[in-house]
Amino acid sequence: MLLRKLLVLNLALAGVMTLDVQADELDTFQFRAGQTWQYDSNVFRLSDAVIAPPSDHFGVTTIGAKIDKSYGLQRxxxxxxxxxxxxxxxxxxxxxxxxxxxxxxxxxxxxxxxxLTTDRQEYTDNTANFQNPGQLNRRTDRLTLLDAEYAIDGPWRVLGGVFERSSSNSQALTFEGDSKVRGIEAGVKYVFASDSSFAYRLKQGRGEYPNRVLSSTFASDFKDREHEFKLVWPITGKTTIQSRLSYFDRAHDGLAARDFSGFVGQLEATWLATGKTTVNGGVVRELGDYQTNNISYYQGNRFFIAPTWKPTEKTALKFRYDHGVRNYKGPLTGFVATNRRDTTDLAVLGFEWEVIRAVKVTTSVFTDRRKSNEFAADYKSHGANISVLASF
Structure with missing residues (x-):
């Protein structure tokens, strides 16, 4: 899937370390307010081969509310x-x-x-590639989904659904452009007595690139097809594996040179090492749209590890490290392939303290780096932030 759902990671880079204060199950309404202050040494993610990257301090003021209510079988x-x-x-x-x-x-x-779900997430995508260096791109992702599951006999389930998802950018000239897809999905699921489950879904969608200036090198419409397999396996009471493997295919109307296909997926494990230590980690295979005259798409591999240590009930020390490699492919006829290859490294170390039940303080430091064989596509940045969130 082309769902760019490293959103927490992107928000962390932008300085909004998401502070998710868990409400009790009986809490129907929750109000929250918070403030974040962050320093970023390279706010535009510019290459120092071109210019001395500018730094900046910025703040993020947050207000929000949450409602969670059940009525009989409905929630x-x-x-x-x-x-x-x-x-x-x-x-x-x-x-x-x-x-x-x-x-x-x-x-x-x-x-x-x-x-039946719908959501909207807007965030600063400061690692995006677009044609106006020295600016920031704000990306907005939306997803609406209606799905259903029916237990037909014992462990077997029948699955179905319809969906619409879209992504848009504040910058007009992005290489990962605006897109909108509407589609349907259908499949089957088997639930084991151990609470493990295995599911298959076929997803088909019809999409478009809104606001695109059409030409002989850029298509406006496309079709997606995805064969998806999902496995949830609680190996022991302390270890759980979740995996997704898909074969994804995108075909562009009237411009086959832009087509791409391949395997995508994620293998993730969570291990409760001790009563105070949890380790989460995994590997990810990516495939995404990226269009220039020399490139039509990218393939990527990432791995991540994210341990958490809670020395007390009210404190937590968290670390996350991500390492990824992207290769860019698919030149149009008559254009030479760039053979671009990017390597990314991100490390975040954070500390959380629940001062009282309604107030949490979080502080973190990060380093973010991209190396590339394409001139001026590399960058490096570091920074720190502190956040205070109150919820009641």
Whole structure:
């Protein structure tokens, strides 16, 4: 799937280390407010081969609310927050992002149930490639999904659904452009007595690239097809594996040179090492749209590890390291392949302290680096932030 759902990672780089204060199950309504202050040594992710990268300090003010309520077999959830970004030196970058997630966890009978969900996430995508260096791109992802699951006999389930997803950019000339896809999905699922499950889904979608200037080298419409396999396997009471493997194919109308296909997926494991230590890690295979005259798509591999140590009930020390490699492919006829290859490294070390039940303080430091064999596509940055979040 072309779902760019490293959102927490992107928010961390932008200075909004998501502070998820867990409410009790009985809490129906929750209000929250917070403030983040961050320093970033290379706010535009520029290469020092071209210019001395500018740094900046900025703050993010957050207000939000959450509703979670059950009525019989039905459950309703709504979460909304507004984030106001204010930069000290580059005030032209100031903006307000309003994000939300809503869900109806419906059930007509104990055997027939599903979800109707919709969400919107706007964030600063400061590692994006576009044709106006020295600016920031704000990316907005939306997803609406109606799915259903029916238990037909013992462990077997029938799956179905319809969806619409879109991505848009504040910068007009991005190489990973705006897109919108509508589609359907159908499949089967087997649930084991051990609570393990294995599922297959066929997803088919029809999409377009909105706001694109059409030419002989850029198509406006495309078709997606994906064969997806998912496995959830709690190996022991302390170790769980979740995996997804898909074969994805995108075909562009009237411009086969832009087509691409291949395997995508993720293998992730969570290990409760001790009563105070949890280790999460995995590997990811990526495939994405990226269009210039010399490139049509990219293939990538990443691995990550994220241990958490809780010395007390109210404190936690967290670390995350991501390493990835991207290769860019698919030149148009008559253009020479760039053979571009990027290597990325991101490390974040954070500390959380629940001062009282309603107040949490988080601080972190990070380093972010990309090396590339393409001139001026490399960058390096480091920074630190501190956040305070109150919820009640």
């Amino acid at each position: 309703f959830e709504f979460d909304i927050n507004a984030n106001r970004y204010n930069y000290k030196n580059f005030s032209a970058l100031d903006f307000t992002a309003v994000n939300y997630a809503a869900a109806w966890r419906w059930s007509f009978t104990p055997a027939l149930y599903g979800n």
